[in-house]
Amino acid sequence: xxxxxxxxxxxxxxxxxxxxxxxxxxxxxxxxxxxxxxxxxxxxxxxxxxxxxxxxxxxxxxxxxxxxx
Numbered sequence: 110x111x112x113x114x115x116x117x118x119x120x121x122x123x124x125x126x127x128x129x130x131x132x133x134x135x136x137x138x139x140x141x142x143x144x145x146x147x148x149x150x151x152x153x154x155x156x157x158x159x160x161x162x163x164x165x166x167x168x169x170x171x172x173x174x175x176x177x178x
Contacts, residue, residue, distance in 0.1 A: 120145060 122141040129136045136144070149155075 120149075 122138055122145055125141040125145050126136060126138075129141070
């Protein structure tokens with residue numbers, strides 16, 4: 110498998126609406142759709158975060174592997 114395909118990155122307008130509600134912001138469904146799409150269209154920061162997490166995983170794996178020797 111060359112690419113990871115998981116179900117963890119499933120977000121819905123309901124998630125956006127719940128987050129907005131927690132912040133005391135009222136959104137209609139169309140606004141929630143637009144915000145959800147905009148969040149994932151401009152995903153440079155998300156990609157940076159995932160790259161950082163992969164780096165951390167590699168370093169942790171390597172440290173554990175070296176401790177086993």
